[in-house]
Amino acid sequence: MSSAVRKTSTLVQSARMISENICELVLVYPAGERPEEAVPGQFVMIYPNDGAHMLGRPISVCGYDPLAGALRLVFRTAGAGTKELAALQPGEHVDVLGLLGNGYPMEELRTRKSEGAKIALIGGGIGIPPMLELARQLPGCHAVLGYRTNDLFLYGEFEEYAVTAAATEDGSAGTKGTVLDVLKQDKAPDLICACGPLPMLRAIKQYAEENGAAAFLSLEERMACGVGVCLGCVCTTTHKDEHSQVHRARVCTEGPVFRAEDVAI
Amino acid sequence: MTMKQNVDLRVKIAGVELKNPVMPASGTFGSGLEYAQMMDLSRLGAIVTKGVSNVPWAGNDVPRVTEVAAGMLNAIGLQNPGVDVFIRRDLAFLKQIDTKVIVNVCGKSEEDYLEVVERLSDEDRVDLLEINVSCPNVKEGAIAFGQNPDSLFHITQEIKKKAKQPVIMKLTPNVTSIAQTARAAEAGGADAISLINTITGMKIDVERQRFVLANRTGGLSGPAIRPVAVRMVYEAAQAVSIPIIGMGGIGSAEDALEFILAGASAVAVGAMNFHDPLTMLHVIDGLEDYCRRHGIERISELTGAVHA
Known part of the structure; x- marks a missing residue:
C-alpha cells in the first residue's frame, strides 16, 4: 500500500502561525518522491536543520494533496526544535521521513x-x-x-x-x-x-x-527512529503483541491509531 | 588525472571477514527488517541485532527516549521478543541478506547469557556474538557484569566455554579505567571488544520539576559522546591486542576515521541512524573516498595509525 519510505528534502511552500503557538507548514515533496496518498492519522518525522537536534519530530498529517505533493502540518511550538521549524521561510528546504505509521482504517x-x-x-x-x-x-x-x-x-x-x-x-x-x-x-x-x-x-x-x-x-509518544527499530515509543496493549511478544506495541509502527480495546491507557 | 584506484575496505574481526568496517550499533537497527525497504542491507559490513535474551523482556515504562544537545537519552530496558522468536523471525529474515550477522546477547544472570549463547550455537547464520555486559538501563545483570573487572573476566570465560561463534564483549564507558576492563575481557578469552555503550545520564523537566525519563536515568548517545568514545577506544587499543569495534556518535566518514585511527578495526553507527537511516552508506562511501585521496590501498592499514 505505502510507497518506499525515505528521508526526503522537501521545499517549504509556506510557514505561518495560525494561532498562539500553533504553526502551519506546507511542504512540497520533490517530483518522483511524492506519496501516492496519505491515510488520515499517519505522520512524518521532520528534522530541524540545526545539527544540535539530531532526532526528527513526529508530526501528524493535517492535509495532503497527492497531485501537488503538498503536505500540510499543523503543530504546537513547544521546544527549541519545533520553534526552529516554525521559523522556516518559503523557499527553504527541510528533511522529512515518511509518511509513516498506520492511520485510521x-x-x-x-x-x-x-x-x-x-x-x-x-x-x-x-x-x-x-x-x-x-x-x-x-x-x-x-x-x-x-x-x-x-x-x-x-x-x-x-x-x-x-x-x-x-x-x-x-x-x-x-x-x-x-x-x-x-x-x-x-x-x-x-x-x-x-x-x-x-x-x-x-x-x-x-x-x-x-x-x-x-x-x-x-496515540502520541516520544519517538527516536519513527520506523519501529528503537522501541522508544511503545504503548501498553491489552493482549500480547505479535511483534514484541509482550504487552507492548510500537506507536510508530503498529499505531499511531489503535482500537481503544487493544490499548491500556 | 589520476587512475581510479581500488580500495580494499575488508577487515577481519576474530577471523571473520567483513566486506567493510561499517555496521549498526546494537539497538539502533532492530534486525534490519524495518530498514530493508530504505536501503540495500547487503552493503553493510555486518548487521548487529538488538539485544536478545532467553525469554521475552517487556522493557521499561515510557517515556523511554528524549533528545538532548547533540544527542539523546534512552532507557528502553532491552525490550525484546526472546531468543525463540528471534531465531524463527529475525534470523530467518537475515538468511536472505548477504552480510555478516552479529547477534547481541543480554541477560540478567550468568545462566541467562549462557542459555542464549547455547541456543544460538547451532545457528549457522550467526557469525559472531556480541555480549552486552554494559546496558545501563536494566536493574539486574547487564552493566553489573561489565563494571567490575573480576566479574567481566569470569563471565567472559564462562561464555567462551559455551560459545561456538567468536565472542565480542561490549564494554561500558561507566568505569574508572577502560584499559582495565578491556584487559579483563581479553584475559577472559574475548575474541574482540566493542565500545562504547552509552554513558549514564539524566534529564530533568524544569517546568514540571520531574525526571523526563520514566527510568529517571538513561544512556547518552549521539555526537555529544564522540570525543569520550574516541579517547576510550584509544586507551583500550593501547591496553589489548584483540580487535576493537569502535562506536559513539559516528555520523560521517570523518567521525569513523577518528575511531579507526585511534585503534578500531571496525566501527558502528548508532543514534545517528535515527537522524538519517542512510548514514552507514554515506560512511562507507566516505571511507572509500578518503582512502583514494590519501593513496591508501587497504583500510586496515589505518587502524591505530595515530599514537603517541
Whole structure:
C-alpha cells in the first residue's frame, strides 16, 4: 500500500502561525518522491536543520494533496526544535521521513458510514489538526473539537466537511467544558475517532465502552527512529503483541491509531 | 588525472571477514527488517541485532527516549521478543541478506547469557556474538557484569566455554579505567571488544520539576559522546591486542576515521541512524573516498595509525 519510505528534502511552500503557538507548514515533496496518498492519522518525522537536534519530530498529517505533493502540518511550538521549524521561510528546504505509521482504517470507516453509522471525529488541542484530513476523506461525520479558548483554529475548515461543534475550557465559545460535555448532549455515536491529550483519550475510551460505541484512538509518544527499530515509543496493549511478544506495541509502527480495546491507557 | 584506484575496505574481526568496517550499533537497527525497504542491507559490513535474551523482556515504562544537545537519552530496558522468536523471525529474515550477522546477547544472570549463547550455537547464520555486559538501563545483570573487572573476566570465560561463534564483549564507558576492563575481557578469552555503550545520564523537566525519563536515568548517545568514545577506544587499543569495534556518535566518514585511527578495526553507527537511516552508506562511501585521496590501498592499514 505505502510507497518506499525515505528521508526526503522537501521545499517549504509556506510557514505561518495560525494561532498562539500553533504553526502551519506546507511542504512540497520533490517530483518522483511524492506519496501516492496519505491515510488520515499517519505522520512524518521532520528534522530541524540545526545539527544540535539530531532526532526528527513526529508530526501528524493535517492535509495532503497527492497531485501537488503538498503536505500540510499543523503543530504546537513547544521546544527549541519545533520553534526552529516554525521559523522556516518559503523557499527553504527541510528533511522529512515518511509518511509513516498506520492511520485510521478508512475502508472499515467508509463501510460503517454507508451502513448509516453515526461517526464522531474528536480532536482535543493539538490533536485537532490530524482529524481534519479524516473529516475531508470521510465527509458527513460529526466533528467535536476541544479548545482552551475561543481561538478556534481550523474550526471553519471542519465545517466544510462535518457537522461541527466546539467545547472550550473557559466557555468563551461553544459548550463550556470538554468534548465529552458536547458528546453527552446528543445521541451517542456508533463509532468514534479521537486524537488529543491522554486524559481526553481515557475519557473517550470509557465513554465508548459505556455506550457500546467502537473507538479508534490516535496515540502520541516520544519517538527516536519513527520506523519501529528503537522501541522508544511503545504503548501498553491489552493482549500480547505479535511483534514484541509482550504487552507492548510500537506507536510508530503498529499505531499511531489503535482500537481503544487493544490499548491500556 | 589520476587512475581510479581500488580500495580494499575488508577487515577481519576474530577471523571473520567483513566486506567493510561499517555496521549498526546494537539497538539502533532492530534486525534490519524495518530498514530493508530504505536501503540495500547487503552493503553493510555486518548487521548487529538488538539485544536478545532467553525469554521475552517487556522493557521499561515510557517515556523511554528524549533528545538532548547533540544527542539523546534512552532507557528502553532491552525490550525484546526472546531468543525463540528471534531465531524463527529475525534470523530467518537475515538468511536472505548477504552480510555478516552479529547477534547481541543480554541477560540478567550468568545462566541467562549462557542459555542464549547455547541456543544460538547451532545457528549457522550467526557469525559472531556480541555480549552486552554494559546496558545501563536494566536493574539486574547487564552493566553489573561489565563494571567490575573480576566479574567481566569470569563471565567472559564462562561464555567462551559455551560459545561456538567468536565472542565480542561490549564494554561500558561507566568505569574508572577502560584499559582495565578491556584487559579483563581479553584475559577472559574475548575474541574482540566493542565500545562504547552509552554513558549514564539524566534529564530533568524544569517546568514540571520531574525526571523526563520514566527510568529517571538513561544512556547518552549521539555526537555529544564522540570525543569520550574516541579517547576510550584509544586507551583500550593501547591496553589489548584483540580487535576493537569502535562506536559513539559516528555520523560521517570523518567521525569513523577518528575511531579507526585511534585503534578500531571496525566501527558502528548508532543514534545517528535515527537522524538519517542512510548514514552507514554515506560512511562507507566516505571511507572509500578518503582512502583514494590519501593513496591508501587497504583500510586496515589505518587502524591505530595515530599514537603517541
